[in-house]
Amino acid sequence: MSTHSHSWKVLVLAVAVALVPSARIAHADTPPPITPPPPPSPPAHSVVAHVAPHVAAAGQPLELVAMIDTPLAEAVAVRYRAIGATAWQDAPFERSSAGGFFATLPPLRAPGIEYYIHGVDAAGAEVVHFASAEAPHQVRVDPTLVDQLEAQSRARTADLDDEVSADVYGHNFGNRYGHTDRFLRGEVVYNHRLRREIDEVGFGFGSIGGKTPDSGDPTAVSVGHGERYGFGQVRFRIGTSVFLDSRVSLGVSDQGFTEGVRGQLTLGKPWRSCVQLGGEYLGDLGPTAWMRLQWDTTPPLLMGASIVRTDLPNATLARVGLYIAYDVQYRLTARYALRAQVSYGPRDGSAHWGGGAGASVAF
Numbered sequence: 001m002s003t004h005s006h007s008w009k010v011l012v013l014a015v016a017v018a019l020v021p022s023a024r025i026a027h028a029d030t031p032p033p034i035t036p037p038p039p040p041s042p043p044a045h046s047v048v049a050h051v052a053p054h055v056a057a058a059g060q061p062l063e064l065v066a067m068i069d070t071p072l073a074e075a076v077a078v079r080y081r082a083i084g085a086t087a088w089q090d091a092p093f094e095r096s097s098a099g100g101f102f103a104t105l106p107p108l109r110a111p112g113i114e115y116y117i118h119g120v121d122a123a124g125a126e127v128v129h130f131a132s133a134e135a136p137h138q139v140r141v142d143p144t145l146v147d148q149l150e151a152q153s154r155a156r157t158a159d160l161d162d163e164v165s166a167d168v169y170g171h172n173f174g175n176r177y178g179h180t181d182r183f184l185r186g187e188v189v190y191n192h193r194l195r196r197e198i199d200e201v202g203f204g205f206g207s208i209g210g211k212t213p214d215s216g217d218p219t220a221v222s223v224g225h226g227e228r229y230g231f232g233q234v235r236f237r238i239g240t241s242v243f244l245d246s247r248v249s250l251g252v253s254d255q256g257f258t259e260g261v262r263g264q265l266t267l268g269k270p271w272r273s274c275v276q277l278g279g280e281y282l283g284d285l286g287p288t289a290w291m292r293l294q295w296d297t298t299p300p301l302l303m304g305a306s307i308v309r310t311d312l313p314n315a316t317l318a319r320v321g322l323y324i325a326y327d328v329q330y331r332l333t334a335r336y337a338l339r340a341q342v343s344y345g346p347r348d349g350s351a352h353w354g355g356g357a358g359a360s361v362a363f
Contacts, residue, residue: 043073043121043122043123043125044070044073044121044122045070045073045074045119045121045127046068046069046070046071046073046074046076046119046127046129047068047069047070048066048067048068048069048076048117048119048129048130049066049067049068049069050064050065050066050067050117050129050130051065052064052130052131052137052139053139054138054139054140055139055140055141055142056108056112056113056139056140056141057108057141058108058109058110058141058142058143058144058147059107059108059109059144060107060108061104061105061106061107061108062104062105062108062113062139063102063103063104063105064078064102064103064104064105064115064117065096065100065101065102066093066100066101066102066103066117067100067101068093068100068101071093071095071101073119073121073122074119074120074121074127075092075119075120076092076093076101076117076118076119076129077090077091077092077093077103077117077118077119078090078091078092078093078103078105078115078116078117079115079116079117079118079133080105080113080114080115081113081114081115081136082109082112082113083111083112083113083114083138084111088133091103091104091105108139108141109141109147110141110142110143110144110147111140111141111143112138112139112140112141113138113139113141114136114137114138114139115131115136115137115139116128116130116131116132116133116136116137117129117130117131145240146196146197149195149237149240150195150196153193153195154195156271157193157334157362158334158335158362160193160334160335160362160363161192161193162190162191162192162193162362162363163190163191163193163360163361163362163363164188164189164190164191164360164361164363165188165189165191165358165359165360165361166186166187166188166189166358166359166360167186167187167189167339167356167357167358168184168185168186168356168357168358169184169185169186169341169343169354169355169356169357169358170182170183170184170185170210170354170355170356171183171321171323171343171345171352171353171354172352172353172354173321173323173345173346173347173348173349173352174346174347174349174350174351174352175213175347175348175349176348176349176350177213177217177218177220177349179213179220179221179222180211180212180213180222181211181212181213181222181315181321181347181348182210182211182212182354183208183209183210183212183312183313184208184209184210185206185207185208185312186206186207187204187205187206187207188204188205188206189202189203189204189233190202190203190204196237197236197237197238198234198235198236198237199235199236199237199243200233200234200235201232201233201234201235202232202233202234203230203231203232203233204230204231204233205228205229205230205231206228206229206230206231206249206251207226207227207228207229208226208227208229208282208285208312208313209224209225209226209313210224210225210226210312210313211223211224211225211313212225212313212314212315212316212317213315213316213317213348214316215316215317216317216318216319216348224254224313225253225254225284225285225313225314226253226254226313227251227252227253227254227258227282227284227285228251228252229249229250229251229252229258229260229282230249230250230251231247231248231249231250231260231262232247232248233245233246233247233248233262234246234247241267241268241269241274242265242266242267243265243266243270244263244264244265244266245262245263245264245265245266245278246261246262246263247260247261247262247263247280248260248261248262249261249262249282251282253282253283253284253285254284255284256284258282258283258284258285259283260280260281260282260283261280261281262278262279262280262281263278263279263280264276264277264278264279265277265278268294270294271296271302272294272296272302273294273295273296273297274294275291275292275293275294276290276291276292276293276294277290277291277292278290278291278292282312284314285311285312285313285314286310286311286312286313286314286315287310287311288308288309288310288311288312289308289309289310290306290307290308290309291306291307292304292305292306292307293305293306300330300331301328301329301330302328302329302330302331303326303327303328303329304326304327304328305324305325305326305327306324306325306326306327307322307323307324308322308323308324308325308343308345309321309322310322310323315347317347317348319347319348320347321345321346321347322345322346322347323343323344323345323346323351323354324343324344324345325341325342325343325344325354326341326342326343327339327340327341327342328340328341334362335361335362335363336359336360336361336362337359337360338357338358338359339356339357339358339359339360340355340356340357340358341355341356341357342354342355343355343356
């Protein structure tokens with residue numbers, strides 16, 4: 001019984017020894033487990049520190065300063081637009097020689113601009129660093145005096161920048177010997193309002209015709225004189241209520257080619273109460289000077305009274321023509337206006353009457 005038990009134990013031990021190498025070989029042939037690679041690192045981002053301005057000067061470029069950490073990680077820029085505009089523009093940040101970074105925006109105008117700072121990382125994604133497109137930071141620009149005057153002008157004229165006007169006027173001086181002494185003048189003018197230091201520019205065409213005695217003698221003969229001309233003109237605003245009008249003309253008279261100049265100083269507002277002092281010289285037709293007082297006490301009427309001294313139409317008499325004129329303008333709407341004038345005065349003899357009419361349309 002003991003011999004049989006011993007043999008059984010020997011057999012089991014032999015089988016176990018035989019199986020151990022096979023288990024080791026099987027374990028050696030089994031591949032090791034696969035370890036997944038680590039996830040890719042996110043692209044690096046810049047860190048931007050920026051102190052935003054709230055007001056800026058009109059007409060001056062705006063320089064925005066920032067400190068940018070890791071500047072090579074992104075293309076950092078300022079995205080900006082005028083307040084009220086819809087399209088955005090970009091201005092990149094550049095490294096300053098004094099340290100830090102800066103971006104320069106074009107000269108500003110009222111009411112100001114709005115902006116935000118963003119970058120584009122290596123993956124092409126936008127990164128917002130300051131403000132945003134939905135909530136941009138605003139920089140207010142206080143309007144200059146010229147900007148304020150322009151806004152007032154636009155409100156007064158209903159934002160109509162152009163105007164065409166036509167006027168015809170004349171005066172009959174009469175003559176103590178019964179000779180004909182009168183002139184008639186007509187002009188068509190186009191004006192464009194700039195509303196800045198140069199307030200208006202324009203051009204036009206005119207015609208003057210008339211007769212005047214060739215001497216002061218009873219036997220004098222009335223001779224005809226006339227001119228057709230074109231001109232360009234500019235109105236300068238040299239103060240809040242000071243304007244200077246200038247005109248240069250070139251034309252053809254009954255004596256040949258001729259030139260002319262004209263100037264007028266306005267103290268006050270040309271569309272309200274003011275005093276105007278002016279003069280004109282037409283090469284073959286002689287000089288004219290005037291002083292005019294204008295008032296607007298009964299709107300929509302605009303009235304004026306003038307004293308005019310003139311040699312039109314090329315008078316050769318020792319006495320100069322002198323008349324007073326009263327004019328009135330009635331503005332129907334912001335677009336349309338009507339004008340009328342009546343005058344009274346002599347040159348050589350008793351005084352006679354004159355007058356005129358005109359109209360203008362703005363668009």
